[in-house]
Amino acid sequence: MQTEPSKSINYIKDLCTQFNAIHIDPLERKWIAISLMIVGLFVGIITIDALFHGINPPSKVETIDSASLHLSEEFAEDNLGVQVDDKGAITIRMVAGRYSFFPKHIDVPAETPLTFRWVSMDVLHGVHIPMTNMSTMIVPGYVAEITTTFPKPGDYPLLCNEYCGLGHNHMWSNISVIAKEDWHAPTKSQVKGEQQ
Amino acid sequence: MNDAAEKKLALSHFWVAFAAFILACFMGEYQVLERSGFIPALDSAPVYFASVSTHGVLMAFVLTTFFIMGFGYTVAAASLKQPVWNKPLAWLGFWVALVGVVLAAIPLLAGKASVLYTFYPPIVAHAAFYIGATLLVVGSWAWCAIMLMTFNQWKKTNPGQAVPLAMFATAMNALLWLWTSAGVALEVLFQLIPFSLGWIDTIDPGLARTLFAWTLHPIVYFWLIPAYTAFYVFVPKQAGGFLFSDEMARIAFIVLAVFALPIGFHHLYMDPEQAQGWKLLHGIGTFVVALPTLVTGFTVIASLEIAGRLRGGKGLFGWILTLPWDNTMVLSVILSLLMLIFGGFGGIVNASYAMNAMIHNTAWVPGHFHLIFGGTTIIMYFAIAYYLWPILAGKPLFSKPMALTQLWLWFIGMVILTTPWHILGLLGQPRRISSVVYNNLLTLAWKPYELAMIFGGLVLLGSACLFIYNLVKTQLNPVSEDFAETIEFAGTHHAPAPMPEYLNSLGLWNKVIAVLMAISFGFPILQFFFMKTFGSSAWGY
Numbered sequence: 001m002q003t004e005p006s007k008s009i010n011y012i013k014d015l016c017t018q019f020n021a022i023h024i025d026p027l028e029r030k031w032i033a034i035s036l037m038i039v040g041l042f043v044g045i046i047t048i049d050a051l052f053h054g055i056n057p058p059s060k061v062e063t064i065d066s067a068s069l070h071l072s073e074e075f076a077e078d079n080l081g082v083q084v085d086d087k088g089a090i091t092i093r094m095v096a097g098r099y100s101f102f103p104k105h106i107d108v109p110a111e112t113p114l115t116f117r118w119v120s121m122d123v124l125h126g127v128h129i130p131m132t133n134m135s136t137m138i139v140p141g142y143v144a145e146i147t148t149t150f151p152k153p154g155d156y157p158l159l160c161n162e163y164c165g166l167g168h169n170h171m172w173s174n175i176s177v178i179a180k181e182d183w184h185a186p187t188k189s190q191v192k193g194e195q196q
Numbered sequence: 197m198n199d200a201a202e203k204k205l206a207l208s209h210f211w212v213a214f215a216a217f218i219l220a221c222f223m224g225e226y227q228v229l230e231r232s233g234f235i236p237a238l239d240s241a242p243v244y245f246a247s248v249s250t251h252g253v254l255m256a257f258v259l260t261t262f263f264i265m266g267f268g269y270t271v272a273a274a275s276l277k278q279p280v281w282n283k284p285l286a287w288l289g290f291w292v293a294l295v296g297v298v299l300a301a302i303p304l305l306a307g308k309a310s311v312l313y314t315f316y317p318p319i320v321a322h323a324a325f326y327i328g329a330t331l332l333v334v335g336s337w338a339w340c341a342i343m344l345m346t347f348n349q350w351k352k353t354n355p356g357q358a359v360p361l362a363m364f365a366t367a368m369n370a371l372l373w374l375w376t377s378a379g380v381a382l383e384v385l386f387q388l389i390p391f392s393l394g395w396i397d398t399i400d401p402g403l404a405r406t407l408f409a410w411t412l413h414p415i416v417y418f419w420l421i422p423a424y425t426a427f428y429v430f431v432p433k434q435a436g437g438f439l440f441s442d443e444m445a446r447i448a449f450i451v452l453a454v455f456a457l458p459i460g461f462h463h464l465y466m467d468p469e470q471a472q473g474w475k476l477l478h479g480i481g482t483f484v485v486a487l488p489t490l491v492t493g494f495t496v497i498a499s500l501e502i503a504g505r506l507r508g509g510k511g512l513f514g515w516i517l518t519l520p521w522d523n524t525m526v527l528s529v530i531l532s533l534l535m536l537i538f539g540g541f542g543g544i545v546n547a548s549y550a551m552n553a554m555i556h557n558t559a560w561v562p563g564h565f566h567l568i569f570g571g572t573t574i575i576m577y578f579a580i581a582y583y584l585w586p587i588l589a590g591k592p593l594f595s596k597p598m599a600l601t602q603l604w605l606w607f608i609g610m611v612i613l614t615t616p617w618h619i620l621g622l623l624g625q626p627r628r629i630s631s632v633v634y635n636n637l638l639t640l641a642w643k644p645y646e647l648a649m650i651f652g653g654l655v656l657l658g659s660a661c662l663f664i665y666n667l668v669k670t671q672l673n674p675v676s677e678d679f680a681e682t683i684e685f686a687g688t689h690h691a692p693a694p695m696p697e698y699l700n701s702l703g704l705w706n707k708v709i710a711v712l713m714a715i716s717f718g719f720p721i722l723q724f725f726f727m728k729t730f731g732s733s734a735w736g737y
Contacts, residue, residue, distance in 0.1 A: 015698060018697070023693055024444065025440070025441060028498075032491065035487055036487070038490070039486055043483050046479060046480075047476065050550070055549075056472040056549075057466055057472065057475060057550065063727060065730040066730060066732060122318075122735055123316075123318055123732075124319070126556075126557045128624070133554060136468070137557075138468075139401050139402055139405065141730045145468070157634055162316075163316060165319065165736075168629060169241070169630050170633055
């Protein structure tokens with residue numbers, strides 16, 4: 001039992017002596033140190049942002065049967081679009097299918113956290129809204145969830161950015177970002193309906 | 197040593213590589229023209245996507261694989277001064293790969309495989325496309341076996357001696373390619389071929405994308421390593437100096453090969469089927485693999501500085517002017533490094549875990565890889581071709597001034613093509629669209645950049661034609677008896693100390709790769725068998 005660890009320690013020691021034996025120019029040593037610092041800086045910023053500020057790409061590993069979205073509670077036709085829950089959180093459910101995003105047009109408030117839930121009803125798609133960081137792949141079989149805030153009101157296009165067939169360039173729809181004070185929750189919003 | 201057989205082998209590979217290249221260049225120019233919409237008669241999505249798929253397959257798979265195989269045979273014979281192991285197997289590999297290319301080309305050109313070179317299930321292509329692509333890879337595995345066997349044979353007959361750097365890098369690339377191609381091979385053999393033949397009804401696109409991501413990053417280093425090899429073993433000699441450090445070169449190749457593999461998820465940052473912890477892990481690895489490139493930049497520039505000063509260059513930057521700018525290898529390395537600086541900057545943006553959201557799948561991405569692959573890498577393929585062709589064919593190069601003009605044109609064309617392409621991405625243009633039909637004012641801002649790209653593509657096409665013309669004319673030259681150039685490898689600046697074993701063999705690094713791959717891909721692949729997933733049925737396009 002005892003020979004195993006000492007064997008591997010010797011092996012590592014041997015590697016270290018071998019490593020120290022090679023010739024590295026002092027100038028080169030300096031450059032390697034600078035390179036390590038540059039890389040360390042980038043990795044540091046990214047890791048701190050990810051771990052402490054929660055800045056991560058959409059990565060919710062959640063599966064769904066893309067062939068029967070119409071039978072699912074969540075992505076049935078009536079439930080698509082903007083919904084506000086009783087705590088005021090806004091969720092937007094969208095279906096991507098050749099060649100459009102459904103619903104074709106939605107209104108959302110500016111300067112408000114919005115959670116998009118995207119699913120595909122056929123093949124691979126991707127969506128981004130130019131000049132914003134709303135971007136995600138939409139892989140059939142999975143729900144892509146992304147939370148973001150739009151700072152500036154305006155009309156934006158939603159563009160499909162992944163090859164999905166010969167009509168790929170025709171796949172787009174619109175989103176209107178409305179000043180926070182002018183925006184009203186859609187009347188068919190379920191929770192709101194119950195309250196009235 | 198009579199290496200006529202190796203020379204014929206290498207030239208045959210190079211001809212296939214560059215025939216694919218010139219065909220794909222014409223397609224590239226057609227694509228920028230079609231996409232711009234300036235010529236309405238060209239407007240056709242089916243033709244466009246057949247062309248894009250073929251262009252990608254020819255450039256990324258055929259040009260690279262055949263070039264790398266031919267380069268490997270040349271390097272092995274010239275640096276080890278011994279015949280390449282098992283030449284019948286080498287020829288078998290060549291023919292299997294070539295049959296694969298033809299088999300894949302038929303559905304591609306017929307518009308029956310417009311799935312792009314990245315496959316994108318659950319869209320399916322004709323089965324012949326996947327089978328052809330598999331044969332190309334199987335043919336390249338014969339090359340890997342030959343390179344590794346030749347490497348080991350030489351080590352046995354020359355115990356205790358350092359394997360020449362050129363061969364060390366080439367054998368490392370063979371090992372890298374075996375690991376790299378395993379991911380896509382699993383996807384094609386267990387998912388795409390059975391799916392396209394109708395043997396299975398559904399496949400999981402999440403698993404397919406994960407397996408493809410396994411291959412998608414290290415394949416870039418498979419393409420790049422011959423360029424880096426030329427940086428280290430040809431450039432210093434051609435510039436009239438020495439290689440700054442042989443050991444650091446080996447360390448750079450090792451870190452490249454080891455860390456190129458476990459980092460593929462930076463292609464999946466925006467995907468829903470992998471969790472953020474794995475993406476972050478791969479993201480950090482992506483920055484680690486920038487280190488050998490930073491070291492390479494230093495070593496190559498230091499080697500050039502030694503040459504420039506030996507040629508009488510003075511002052512902080514004076515040595516740059518005394519470099520032999522009229523040497524095709526030296527000019528190429530300078531232009532290659534310039535493109536690497538800009539391409540590397542773009543690459544850091546792509547690699548940045550969160551910032552990637554700004555440019556993911558926009559026109560920025562093809563702009564980036566055309567600059568770093570079409571620019572940095574391919575310009576070194578040209579330099580290698582100009583250097584090796586006369587030696588392999590036994591005839592002097594047809595025209596050196598034409599070669600120098602061609603290299604400048606390639607650089608200028610690449611800058612004109614890829615700068616607007618990056619800007620289009622920042623302006624929100626998605627990649628892979630066959631025309632712009634969005635009813636939105638934003639698209640007006642895109643027009644001038646699309647116009648510039650047509651011009652850039654035209655310059656590149658002209659350059660590519662000059663390149664092929666020069667090679668054909670060289671080949672058609674009569675065999676010259678007094679032409680006796682041989683391949684010269686650069687000497688090193690420092691007297692080589694006894695080479696430590698870990699810088700002279702691949703066994704240890706193979707084990708390190710196995711451990712890293714198990715850590716970074718083990719759970720992310722296994723999760724698809726543990727969780728409840730829903731397959732997708734097949735779709736046309």
